[in-house]
Amino acid sequence: xxxxxxxxxxxxxSELRKIIAMERSNGRKIALIPTMGYLHRGHLAxxxxxxxxxxFIVVSIFVNPLQFGPNEDYENYPRDFDRxxxxxxxxxxxxxxHPTVEEMYPRPIVTYVEVGQLDTVLCGAKRPGHFRGxxxxxxxxxxxxQPDLALFGQKDYQQYLIxxxxxNDLNLPIEVCPVAIVREEDGLAISSRNVFLxxxxxxxxxxxxxxxxxxxxxxxxxxxxxxxxxxxVRDIISGNCHGIIDYVEVRDAGDLSEVxxxxxxxxxxxxxxxxxxxxxxxxxxxxxxHD
Amino acid sequence: xxxxxxxxxxxxxSELRKIIAMERSNGRKIALIPTMGYLHRGHLAxxxxxxxxxxFIVVSIFVNPLQFGPNEDYENYPRDFDRxxxxxxxxxxxxxxHPTVEEMYPRPIVTYVEVGQLDTVLCGAKRPGHFRGxxxxxxxxxxxxQPDLALFGQKDYQQYLIxxxxxNDLNLPIEVCPVAIVREEDGLAISSRNVFLxxxxxxxxxxxxxxxxxxxxxxxxxxxxxxxxxxxVRDIISGNCHGIIDYVEVRDAGDLSEVxxxxxxxxxxxxxxxxxxxxxxxxxxxxxxHD
Numbered sequence: 382x383x384x385x386x387x388x389x390x391x392x393x394x395s396e397l398r399k400i401i402a403m404e405r406s407n408g409r410k411i412a413l414i415p416t417m418g419y420l421h422r423g424h425l426a427x428x429x430x431x432x433x434x435x436x437f438i439v440v441s442i443f444v445n446p447l448q449f450g451p452n453e454d455y456e457n458y459p460r461d462f463d464r465x466x467x468x469x470x471x472x473x474x475x476x477x478x479h480p481t482v483e484e485m486y487p488r489p490i491v492t493y494v495e496v497g498q499l500d501t502v503l504c505g506a507k508r509p510g511h512f513r514g515x516x517x518x519x520x521x522x523x524x525x526x527q528p529d530l531a532l533f534g535q536k537d538y539q540q541y542l543i544x545x546x547x548x549n550d551l552n553l554p555i556e557v558c559p560v561a562i563v564r565e566e567d568g569l570a571i572s573s574r575n576v577f578l579x580x581x582x583x584x585x586x587x588x589x590x591x592x593x594x595x596x597x598x599x600x601x602x603x604x605x606x607x608x609x610x611x612x613x614v615r616d617i618i619s620g621n622c623h624g625i626i627d628y629v630e631v632r633d634a635g636d637l638s639e640v641x642x643x644x645x646x647x648x649x650x651x652x653x654x655x656x657x658x659x660x661x662x663x664x665x666x667x668x669x670x671h672d
Numbered sequence: 673x674x675x676x677x678x679x680x681x682x683x684x685x686s687e688l689r690k691i692i693a694m695e696r697s698n699g700r701k702i703a704l705i706p707t708m709g710y711l712h713r714g715h716l717a718x719x720x721x722x723x724x725x726x727x728f729i730v731v732s733i734f735v736n737p738l739q740f741g742p743n744e745d746y747e748n749y750p751r752d753f754d755r756x757x758x759x760x761x762x763x764x765x766x767x768x769x770h771p772t773v774e775e776m777y778p779r780p781i782v783t784y785v786e787v788g789q790l791d792t793v794l795c796g797a798k799r800p801g802h803f804r805g806x807x808x809x810x811x812x813x814x815x816x817x818q819p820d821l822a823l824f825g826q827k828d829y830q831q832y833l834i835x836x837x838x839x840n841d842l843n844l845p846i847e848v849c850p851v852a853i854v855r856e857e858d859g860l861a862i863s864s865r866n867v868f869l870x871x872x873x874x875x876x877x878x879x880x881x882x883x884x885x886x887x888x889x890x891x892x893x894x895x896x897x898x899x900x901x902x903x904x905v906r907d908i909i910s911g912n913c914h915g916i917i918d919y920v921e922v923r924d925a926g927d928l929s930e931v932x933x934x935x936x937x938x939x940x941x942x943x944x945x946x947x948x949x950x951x952x953x954x955x956x957x958x959x960x961x962h963d
Contacts (some may be wrong), residue, residue, distance in 0.1 A: 394843065491788040492807075498782045516783075517842075524843040527818075551687065551784035551808075552815040645779035 389476040390466065394525050397478050398440075401526060402414035404437040404475075412436035413528035415519060418479075418605065419442045419459040420468050421575035423563040427532040428472045430560050439526055441478040443485060448514030452656070459576050467523050478526070485521065494520045496543045498595060502637050503539050503650055507627055515540055515670070516547050518599050523553055530556040532666075536570050538648055538663050542637065562662075570662045582655040585622035589653060592617040593664040596631075600666055607631035607640045610649065618653060629661060634665055643668060680767040681757065688730075688769050692817060695728040695766075703727035704819035704906055706810060708735045709770075710750040710864035711759050714854040719763045721840045721851050730817055731760050732769040734776060739805030746930070750867050769817070776812065785811045785843070787834045793928050794830050794941055795952065798918055807838050811948050814844055821847040826852075827861050829939055829954050831843040833928065853953075865912060873946040876913035880944060883908040886954040887922075887940050891957055898922035898931045901940065910946060918943035918950060926955055934959060 389400050401411055412431040416424055424440075431438045438565075442465055449455035462479065469477055493513050499505070500512035523531070533541040545557040563571045568590030569583075578586060592614045599613055614629045633641065634646035650663040680691050692702055703722040707715055715731075722729045733756055738748035753770065758770055781956035783806050814822070824832040829850075836848040854862050859881030860874075869877060883905045890904055905920045912963070923930065925937035941954040 397843070439880065490841045491790065492785065492838045493788070494783065494785050494842070496783045496813075520785075521843045524845065527845075550812075551785070552812045554689070554818075578774045631760075641932045 388470045388474055390475070391478060392480050392484060394480065394484060397476070397525060398542055400476055401437070401439070410434065410529040410660060411526060412437040412438045413522060413531045413548045414438065414440045414474075415522050415531065415533075416440060416442055417573065418442040418465050419457065419461055419576070421563075421571045421573060423534050423536065423571040425468070425472050426563045427534060427560050428469065428474055430558065431530070431532055432473060433530075436530065437475045438473070439476045439478055439528065440474045441480075441522055441526075442563050443478075443480055443518070443522075445485075445514060445518040447486075447518055448484060449507055450509050450510060452572075453508070453523045454560075458519065458596070459573055465657075467496065470515065478523070485518070490517070493517050494551075496547050499539070499543050499546055499637055501629060502632065503630060504652060505539065506551070507652065512540070512543050516543060520547070523548075523555060528555055530558055532560055535559050535665070536562045536648065536661065536663070549613065568594070572660060574658055574660065577658040578655055582623075582658070585624065586653075586655060586660060587649060588618055588621040588624075589660060589662045591621075593649055593651070593662060594627075597664055597666050600643065600647075600668060605643045607643055607647070610643075614651065620654075622653075624653040624655045624660075627654055634667075677911050679761045679765060682767070682769060683771050683775060685771065685775060686926060692728070692730070692766055692783065701725065701727040701820040702817060702939055703729045704813060704817050705729065705731045705765075706813050706822065706824075707733055708749065708864065709732060709733040709756050710867070711756045712754055712854075712862045712864060713829065714825050714862040716759070717854045718745045718825060718851050719760065721849065722821075722823055725821065725923070727820065728766045729764070730767045730769055730819065731755045731765045732771075732813055732817075734769075734771055734809070734813075735807040736776075736805060737773060738777075738781070738809055739802050741799055741801060744799070745865075748758060750864055775789045776809070781808070784808050785838060785842075787838050790830070790834050790837055790928055792920060793923065794921060795943060796830065797941065803834050807834060809837070810835055811918075814846060815837075818844055821849055823849045825902050826850050826956070827863065827952065827954070828851045829941065829956070830928065834890055859885070861951075863951060865949055865951065868949040869946055873949070876915065877944075877951060879909055879912040879915075879945060880913075880942060880951060883920075884940055884942070884953060888955055891934065891938075891959060896959075898934055898938070902935075905942060907939065911943070911946075913946075915944040915946045915951075917943055925958075 388435040391397050414427045443574050444458050494516045496511045507511050541559050548555050567587040596610050596614050610631050611629050629651045632648050634648045652661045682688050705718045735749050785807045786804045796803050811856045832850050858878040860877050887901050887905050901922050902920050920942045922938050922940050937958040943952045
């Protein structure tokens with residue numbers, strides 16, 4: 382048997398709440414995997430990790446307009462609901478929640494949940510309001526589903542950290558679990574947006590993960606200057622593809638604060654635009670301070 | 673028997689969660705009454721209303737630094753914990769939660785919950801950041817206690833509306849219940865801050881409720897101009913006390929939007945300073961559009 386035959390599906394908050402209340406009354410823990418759909422192996426890795434816990438797994442699919450800027454790709458964000466529904470069913474997901482925009486925002490929302498500091502750097506600096514849109518919709522999903530755990534992919538490491546900080550600051554009784562980046566064979570981090578790449582861009586895009594691997598090697602071989610590492614990554618990207626660098630930054634892995642001399646765990650993060658397609662990738666590196 | 677002998681008391685989030693989980697597993701509904709302590713008959717009216725529901729009643733006492741401005745009365749806000757504990761015990765409250773500042777904010781909070789529009793008028797215009805502090809701490813309490821219902825006094829009508837809007841916008845599964853203002857015999861709305869009034873100020877302060885009653889009379893007798901009503905209230909206050917008017921405003925009772933000609937339910941709200949003591953009061957008036 383590939384998956385379960387009886388995956389619950391609903392686009393209604395009230396129906397989802399009933400399904401979950403029933404499972405909870407049977408003593409099941411609830412796991413939430415919030416997605417924007419157009420699912421890929423990265424999402425399926427989240428499902429696999431959730432299955433290990435024995436929890437009742439809810440996947441939400443909602444392309445959240447609140448987290449797209451006015452000039453971003455909300456309208457064109459890729460969507461294929463039928464394919465997604467089959468994928469999660471085959472993967473053994475227990476319930477699929479796919480609300481409409483009207484169900485999530487029945488009237489103009491005026492309430493926002495905002496995580497300061499962490500949201501003003503990296504992607505937050507380039508996409509004003511983006512993380513506020515993420516934390517607001519994730520809050521809504523947390524209140525609707527009241528999961529015991531929620532899983533987030535580390536490709537969006539900043540998003541994971543922000544959600545984790547929100548949960549801690551606001552005392553949400555939820556465990557936020559990171560899941561490692563899943564990559565194509567040539568190293569490209571899997572993303573719903575990869576579908577927009579031309580063949581040439583797709584070929585060139587492998588340089589992103591290669592530049593991160595190179596940076597890790599420099600770091601492990603003794604380089605401790607964050608600025609020098611950033612320059613090395615930039616040089617590798619600029620020299621090997623037509624992508625336009627949005628940012629390349631080495632930051633503290635715990636709170637994304639600025640780092641000059643690397644002495645603890647760091648995040649090496651980048652965003653590069655191939656035409657109108659913006660790709661992100663990152664690598665967490667822990668260095669031994671005694672090296 | 674005046675109250676229950678076995679009121680639970682804790683200053684620890686984890687212990688409170690256990691107490692509540694136990695009650696919930698027995699099928700009890702949970703009611704939350706968030707307060708800043710220095711309890712009075714207004715708070716006890718909230719307890720009485722909560723008791724009608726049969727819920728397990730949790731009162732929180734926490735003077736929340738986040739909702740006080742730098743020049744406001746956080747340090748001097750009146751506190752008398754022992755008296756409060758006896759009051760709620762005698763009133764039949766089931767659990768008293770009285771966390772320290774360190775328990776609620778173990779590290780600097782960077783996450784805020786903010787209700788736009790509603791928080792920029794009336795008290796929000798005069799106390800920047802105040803309602804953001806309120807909604808953030810109320811979110812935390814909601815996540816810690818996960819109540820089925822939460823009760824708020826209508827003296828802070830704007831606060832009640834803001835919390836209600838937050839709950840709706842963020843899909844919190846909580847019923848927000850308003851409780852009518854409790855007044856002294858001469859009409860003064862009961863408030864923890866009344867203790868700061870001198871005898872003369874206390875005597876004069878009765879003009880606040882009298883001005884609201886007069887406004888209601890003008891309104892019921894046909895006056896439909898919001899500006900004229902405001903002027904009448906201001907004139908009554910200025911002519912009968914030494915208080916300094918912070919604001920007097922007639923606004924839509926549903927969303928606090930501006931009103932020129934009164935055609936539906938309105939809130940007549942005021943804030944007046946007696947020395948350094950700022951008092952608020954309000955009256956909700958529904959008019960028959962066919963009058």
